[in-house]
Every structure is written in structure tokens, then in C-alpha cells.
Amino acid sequence: MRLPRIFRTTPFRLTVLFLALFGSAAMALLAYIYVATAGEATRRTDQEITREMRSLVGAYDRAGIDAVNQSLIERAASERPFLYLLMNRDRKRISGSIEESPVEKFTGPPTWTSFSVTDVDTQGRTVKHPARGLQEQLAGGQILFVGADVGEDEAYVAKIIHALQGAGALVVVLGLSGGVLMSRNVSRSMAGLTEVVDAVRNGDLAARAQVRGTRDEFDELALGLNEMLDRLERSMAGHKHAGDAIAHDLRSPLTRLRARLETASMDVDAGKGDPTKALAQALEDTDGVLKTFGAVLSIARLQAAGAAPDPQLFDPAELAADISELYEPLCEDKGIDFAAEFSKDLQVRGNREFLAQALANILDNAVKYTPAGGAIMLRVRRRSSGEIEYSVTDTGPGVPDEDRERVVQRFVRLENSRNQPGAGLGLSLVAAVAEAHGGRLELDEGPGKVGEMGPGLRVALILPRAA
Amino acid sequence: MRILIVEDDLEAAEAMDRGLTETGHTCTRAADGELGLTAARDGEFDVMIVDRMMPKLDGVQLIETIRREGDQTPVLFLSALGEVTDRVAGLQAGGDDYLVKPYAFAELIARVEALARRRETGSVQTLLRVGELEMDLIGRTVHRQGKEIDLQPREFQLLEFMMRHAGQSVTRTMLLEKVWEYHFDPQTNVIDVHISRLRSKIDKGFDRPMLQTVRGAGYRLDG
Secondary structure (H helix, E strand, O other), X not given: OOOOHHHHOHHHHHHHHHHHHHHHHHHHHHHHHHHHHHHHHHHHHHHHHHHHHHHHHHHHHHHOHHHHHHHHHHHHHOOOOEEEEEEOOOOXXXXXXXXXXXXXXXXOOOEEEEXXXXXXXXXXXXXXXXXXXXXXXXOOOOEEEEEEEOHHHHXXXXXXXXXXXXXXXXXXXXXXXXXXXXXXHHHHHHHHHHHHHHHHHOOOOOOOOOOOOOOOHHHHHHHHHHHHHXXXXXXXXXXXXXXXXXXXXHHHHHHHHHHXXXXXXXHHHOOOOOXXXXXXXXXXXXXXXXXXXXXXXXXXXXHHHOOOOOOEEEOHHHHHHHHHHHHHXXXXXXXXXXXXXXXXXXXXXXXXXXXXXXXXXXXXXXXXXXXXXXXXEEEEEEOOOOOEEEEEEEOOOOOOHHHHHHHOOOOOOOHHHOOOOOOOOHHHHXXXXXXXXXXXXXXXXXOOOEOOEOOOEEEEEEEOOOO | OEEEXXXXXXXXXXXXXXXXXXXXXXXXXXXXXXXXHHHHHHOOOOEEEEEOOOOXXXXXXXXXXXXXXXXXXXXXXXXXXXXXXXXXXXHHOOOOXXXXXXXXXXXXXXHHHHHXXXXXXXXXXXXXXXXXXXXEOOOOEEEEOOEEEOOOHHHHHHHHHHHHOXXXXXXXXXXXXXXXXXXXOOOOOHHHHHHHHHHHHHHOOOOOOOEEEEOOOXXXXXX
């Protein structure tokens, strides 16, 4: 038999679990209360009986058996709640409020017993009450029994137990209905999310979960889901764009390569010309295609993995210093002033190799576009947000505001840079590396226009703070 | 040098064989991992070139097997898988170098020769000598014709690598990998600039240049 849906929800199961725990605690409390109240009543009665017994034994020691007898008669008249029985040495009743002792053993140390007494209630019915009693042998051999009716105590305890049972039932009922209500509430919150998941499963990547603004865990989940879908949608769009771009970026050099080989082959067939030059050019073309292909592959693998492989904790300034050392002579050779500024004691978690490549790509670009007499600056610092920022600022022509978003996309090269070498994948790879580290790439204007120079470009690779 | 080529792509193996034979080496070919294992067990080789992905027994398993059997012949892995993790896996299996397909032939030759050389100079040296050039690895000093040459730490490492592979072509990629320990292709000529700085220090003012540029391949230090 399948349970109704509500009984299968996690909140309901949790409710039942908590109810079981709470129920056990309530049972333990009940047991404690029982012991505390019922036990306490018995103890109090026993104390009173003992005190009465001491008082009567004291009277015997002072004035003999007649004084005791006298006391019993007086006390019976004063309607004390005690039950008495005084017997002589031969266990014959001398006086008292009960006929015979419930204790069968008459010699030896004082003996306690529980028994019941018969009483007549206000309606004239005969009722039995529970009672406690103590029997002692007096120094003269007479036997004295003092008891008390504990009927009222017992009734009090029974009331408490009854009340606790009621409370227990109430706990179960309230707990269960609370669980059902909570399950309904949570199920309603989940339903929206489940709907989105179903929609996406059916191919609607534009579906988004509603964020109610309550900032609870459901909102967090909805936000996370939406962010994930954003990324997925972007990635899908990226793949589609990549398909077109690969077709464009690989097809044209391959076409050129094919044409070159075909021409060379025809020339050889016609017996004219030396194919060496054509072959050398064909090799160069092939290398270009392979480079583009390698970059596309790296980007695709990074994006597919969604995270940088083998992340390690390291000092970002150390990596920057390493890369500076590699590029500084190149800048000097080109007549570019190279400066570096690194903050100390920073930490970043990431794949050193990929980050090195990203920095190298940024610097490659900067060197490529900065004219002689210009300057390049590499900085590493911690932002006030705690993020780690690598930035490269150059004094080249920069990238117009409206194109900045586009240059980090795959394969984009701006019109005016067509004649520069490079597959146009440099910054796309940097962006992919940044994203794989949970960071981002930011492009800004450089130091501004100074004479022929500038306005320059500032490329910032921003990584999240190391946890 | 005796070279074992274990490669299931017969055309690629043929091209390698031809190229290596032309440069004066003797090649033995095996078309899959099992044949490669038999050949490696039977013959004596200076270097093995092993494709990573092959039918029957793949390159990594093959090298793990011969390494377990105590064979220390230097191994160059060839692979279409070029990611950091792939390379690390290849080197952990017992490979000595890793070349990603497709490769320039000059790169392959340079690496094969570098591997064979490494074996010859396996013992710990404290002094390197190439022609007039002397490098004290403990004192971290370099002299040419008795004249001390002042080098930056990286220039020292670069020269050390060139001296350990004197007479051989070393490619830019090899230098970036072995001296800087980076495994990517820079789009600019960073390595050339470092080499030209080193060249101006060791060759300037001497009658004969030692650090040569090899067209289409890289650089070579001649004694």
C-alpha cells in the first residue's frame, strides 16, 4: 500500500521523528512526576505515622500502658486521621479504631505494612481505602499498631497521572497536525522549484524559479537554481556560438591551406616552380590552425569541467613575480616600460598552471598592442571585498566601451586588430580560467589619452578570496 | 641511438622512423602495446617513444609494466591528450617526457635526444664544461676563457639547461617547460628575448658565438 503523498514528505517524516523523541521525553517526565508525587505522599504519611508512634511510645515509657490506652481513647474522639490498635501480650485487643492488626508477625523489630480499610462514604456505601501502618512491641510486651488512611494521596496521584495522559495525547495530536501543516507549507514551496526543474528537463532553459524575498533556504535554493540555469544557458549559447566561430576561424585558414597545396600540386604537375615555399607556408598555416584548435579545446574543457583542476593554495604575488620575470625582458626589448606592484601576504586557491597561462595571455596582448615608449603595469592586490585582483594596465589604443563585453567572448577580434597575429582566443581563455575559479574578468579604460598614447586598457582577473 | 617506436598509427610511425633514421638513429617499430612490450623486453634501447592510447595494452600500462620489471630506459609519451592532468598521469606512470600530438618533427627529435643525453649524464655533477664555457653548479659561477660572466638566476638555469644539452637542438617549448616549468604556448617571442640576453652575456666580446639559432627548431649551444 502506498502512503498518501503528505506522509512521504521529508517535513512529515521529521515531524514524526521529533514526535517520537518528544513523546519519549514526555514519558520520562511522567514517570518522574509519578515517583516524585506518589513516593513523596507515601514518605510523608510514613513520617507522620512514625511521629505518632514515637509520641505514644513516649507516653508508655513515662506513664505505662494505661496512659497509652487513655491517649488512644482521647485521640479517637478527636477524629485524628490515624488508625490505632493496642493489644496485650496475648494479642488480645485492648482498644483502638480497628478490630485486628494487618500484621501477622507480632514479635521482633517494628514492621511496616500496606493494607486496606473499609469505610462508609457519605452515601452510605462501603468503600475500601488503601492504608499504611506500623506495628511495634512495647517494652511490656503489649503490641501497638498505628496506621493512616492514604486514600486521599492516592486519589491525588491518580489525578496527576490522568492529567499527564491527557497532556500526552494533546502533544501527539498537536504535533501530528503541526507536522501535516508544515509539510503542506514546505511542499508548496518545493512545488515551484519542482515545476522549474520539470520545465528545464523538458527543454525550456528559460524557466526560472520565483524568489519570494523571504530570504529563507527556499529563496536561497531558488536563487542558486536560477544562477545555475543562467550559467547553463550562457554555456549553451557559448557552445552554439563556438560552433559558428570554429567554423569561421578554422574553415578560413583550412581553405587557404587547401588552396595553397592545390596550387603547389598543380604547379608541380605543370613542371613549373619549386613547391618548397608553398610547403613552408602550408606548414605555417597548419601550425596556426593547431594553435587555434588547442585554445578552443582548452576553453571547452575548462568550461565543461566547470572548475579548475587540482586547485592549490598559493601566494598570488609569487606567481605574478614569476610571470613578470618572463615578460620583463620582452617589454624592455620593445621599448615598453614595465612596472610591477604586488601586495604581500595574500593567498589564493587555484590551478597555478592555468592562472599562469591566463596572466601570460593578458601580458601577450598588452605587449602586442602597446607601442614603443608606452608602459605596462602588473599589479596584485586584495580588493576591499577580500577578492584577489591581478590587473594589467597598458597604454595601448584600448578597447572601446561598447566592444569590451565582446572581446572576452570566444574568437572575437576587433576590426582594427585583424592584422595582428594571434587567434583571438587569448582573452576568451582568460575569461574561461577566471570562471573556472569562480572569478571573473573585467575590462576598463587604461590611464587615459596622453598625446599619441592611450587611452589604454586595464584587464583585471578577479579571483574569490581563498576560503 | 637505438629507438623503439610503439605507435598504432602506422603512417605516423613510418614518418617518425624515416625522420629519425635520416638523423642517424636506428629505429624498431611496434604496432601495439603488446608487441611493444615484447620488443622492450627483448631489445636494448636508448629511448622509447610510446603512444599513450593504443589497442590491447595502452602506453601507460606498458610503461608501468616495464618499470616494475626494472627497465629504466627513458620514455617519451606521445598523446593527443594535452591537459595538465593527462601529462601528470603519464609522468607518474614512469614516462620521462610528454609530447602532445600533433607535434613538429624538430620538437620530437630534440626531445628524444635530450632524453638519451640525460641518461648518459645521470651521475651528479658539480662542474659543467662545454668548450670554453665552465659552470660551477655549487658556487653558482660561470666562466668563459677564465673570465667570469655575471648571470641572473634564471639566465643561470637557462644556460645550465643549454650546457646539459650541448650540441643538441632545444626548442622554445622545451625551454619554457624545463626552465620555467610552464606548459603553454606564449603568443609572443618571450623565450627568444631571454635567449638573446643570455647570448649577449656569454658571446659578446668573444671571437666565436656559442649559442646558435637553429632555423625551424630552436637553439643549440656548441662547444
